[in-house]
Amino acid sequence: MPLADRLARPVDGGRAGPGDTVTVVEERWPGAGTSGTSYAWLNANDPADPVYHRFRTAALRTWRDLAAGFGDPSWYRRAGNVVWATADEAKALLSARVDGLAGLGYAARLIDGEKLHALEPALSAPRGALIAHFPDEGHVHGGPAAQALALRAQQSGADIVTGHRAVRLNLRGDRVTGVRLDDGRDLDADLTICAAGRHAPALLATAGITLPLVDPAEPGSAAPCLVATTTPAPGALKGVVHAPELSARPAENETLVLECVDIDAGVDESVPAERIRAAGDELLARARTLLPALTARVAQVRRCVRPLPLDGYPLVGPQRPGLYTAVTHSGITLGPHLAELVDQEIHGRPAEALAPYRPDRHG
Numbered sequence: 119m120p121l122a123d124r125l126a127r128p129v130d131g132g133r134a135g136p137g138d139t140v141t142v143v144e145e146r147w148p149g150a151g152t153s154g155t156s157y158a159w160l161n162a163n164d165p166a167d168p169v170y171h172r173f174r175t176a177a178l179r180t181w182r183d184l185a186a187g188f189g190d191p192s193w194y195r196r197a198g199n200v201v202w203a204t205a206d207e208a209k210a211l212l213s214a215r216v217d218g219l220a221g222l223g224y225a226a227r228l229i230d231g232e233k234l235h236a237l238e239p240a241l242s243a244p245r246g247a248l249i250a251h252f253p254d255e256g257h258v259h260g261g262p263a264a265q266a267l268a269l270r271a272q273q274s275g276a277d278i279v280t281g282h283r284a285v286r287l288n289l290r291g292d293r294v295t296g297v298r299l300d301d302g303r304d305l306d307a308d309l310t311i312c313a314a315g316r317h318a319p320a321l322l323a324t325a326g327i328t329l330p331l332v333d334p335a336e337p338g339s340a341a342p343c344l345v346a347t348t349t350p351a352p353g354a355l356k357g358v359v360h361a362p363e364l365s366a367r368p369a370e371n372e373t374l375v376l377e378c379v380d381i382d383a384g385v386d387e388s389v390p391a392e393r394i395r396a397a398g399d400e401l402l403a404r405a406r407t408l409l410p411a412l413t414a415r416v417a418q419v420r421r422c423v424r425p426l427p428l429d430g431y432p433l434v435g436p437q438r439p440g441l442y443t444a445v446t447h448s449g450i451t452l453g454p455h456l457a458e459l460v461d462q463e464i465h466g467r468p469a470e471a472l473a474p475y476r477p478d479r480h481g
Contacts, residue, residue: 119148119267120184121313121444124457126276140276141305142268143297145283149264152315155345155422157365157377158258158450159358161199165218170431173471174448175224177455178254184454193263195368196256197357200238202247204362209248216250225254240354240409243361257358257367258450279305284314287325287441294325294440309464312443315425316341327437329445330480332426335387341426343382344394344419346401348374351414364404374414376401385421394419425449433477434460443477 119142126140145151160181162174185194203212219226229251234243243249268278284297288304296306314321319329334341350372358367369375381397398419406412425445427433432446434456444460446452459469 119153119264119271120453120457121311121460122271122276122278123267123274124454124461126271127274140271141307142271142276142278143282143284143299143305144278144280147265147280148268148278149261152260152422152424153264153450154261155420156260156424156450157343157345157367157375157422158260159199159255159365159367160196160257160451161252161255162224162451163199163215163219163252163255165215165222165224168222169474171219171222171224173455174451176471177452180455180458181256181258181451188266191263191266193259193266193370194256195258195357196254197368198237199252199255199358199360200234200241200249201252201360202234202243202249202362204244204247208362212248212250219252224252226250226252238356238359240411241359242408242410255358259370260450262370283317284321285324287312287321289325292439294438297321308440310441311460311464312437312441313445315445315449316423318425318443318445322437322443325438325441327441329433329443329477330428331433331445332428334423337386338383339386340382342385342387342389342421342423343377343379344385344397344401345422346376346398346419347417348376348402348405348414349417351409351412354409354412354414359408361408364401364408366405366408373417374405376405378404389421394421428480432456432472432475434472435463435476435478437477445477446475 122140122142162171165171185191203209216226216228229249234249272278282299282301285300286298287294288296288298294310296310298304312318312321319331322329332339332341347369351374352372354374355368365377367375398416402416424447426447434444436442444456459472462469
């Protein structure tokens with residue numbers, strides 16, 4: 119939705135382009151898919167690639183600007199991130215990460231248990247843990263954020279088609295001229311932007327185009343994950359927490375979101391309901407270890423399928439005449455920044471920041 123919002127609303131005193139009309143196709147409704155089920159951690163927490171790190175820090179600034187335009191909305195929280203490690207190897211890696219990020223000018227520091235208690239009074243870290251704090255990070259409530267952006271896009275003139283999906287790219291020669299919907303309708307367009315996330319490879323394949331994403335249906339795929347939401351837990355957490363056995367953050371209505379990498383292992387499309395329920399029980403048990411006063415229960419466990427490019431980096435740029443693709447992991451963090459850059463490009467000004475992330479770089 120950040121892209122629809124950016125393309126539809128007036129920018130710098132005028133429309134994005136003379137006579138532009140923006141149409142968005144949503145299979146269900148804004149925020150119903152990956153945006154609404156994602157862990158939605160806003161961060162640039164990896165110093166390994168300084169160019170991509172700068173790209174992500176720029177995205178964090180874009181989020182701050184976007185949220186300011188909504189007047190400090192409840193769905194955007196720049197509340198920090200706390201991480202700790204207990205094993206020696208993990209401590210060494212966390213210490214090196216803090217040093218690397220600080221060396222790039224990123225807000226990253228080691229803290230003691232007293233400071234942790236001041237930041238997160240309900241949280242209990244093991245004695246001897248190495249603890250890091252990243253104060254400029256945060257999280258987004260993906261569903262409400264998507265809905266707010268969709269509403270503003272509509273108010274700026276965008277047409278949002280819900281309850282249908284694009285099943286085919288329409289072609290005239292080599293040019294993409296629009297899409298066919300699942301009800302047989304054709305939507306014509308001067309430019310079609312494929313921002314279909316995990317569904318992008320199937321849609322692009324109808325025009326003979328491949329996109330290098332991890333296949334979520336392969337056994338052991340890293341694309342799917344399980345995310346649990348609890349019943350209300352007032353005051354349990356203020357910001358994002360990453361512990362060795364659990365990631366947690368506040369969600370809407372004082373609930374919590376719980377997730378962990380080891381529980382995600384093997385969560386393919388055929389995972390039975392019993393496995394999902396068991397995952398929720400395990401996540402809650404881990405949460406009660408970290409938050410001893412927690413009395414909340416699991417309200418829902420959802421399967422989220424993330425669009426994972428094979429090399430981890432965004433896939434953004436033109437692929438055919440009339441076609442532009444924008445698919446990425448970390449779509450919540452990067453979404454508004456990518457929207458600005460894509461808007462710039464499709465209106466005739468190449469974005470140098472996107473040069474390393476073209477979708478044909480693997481060809």
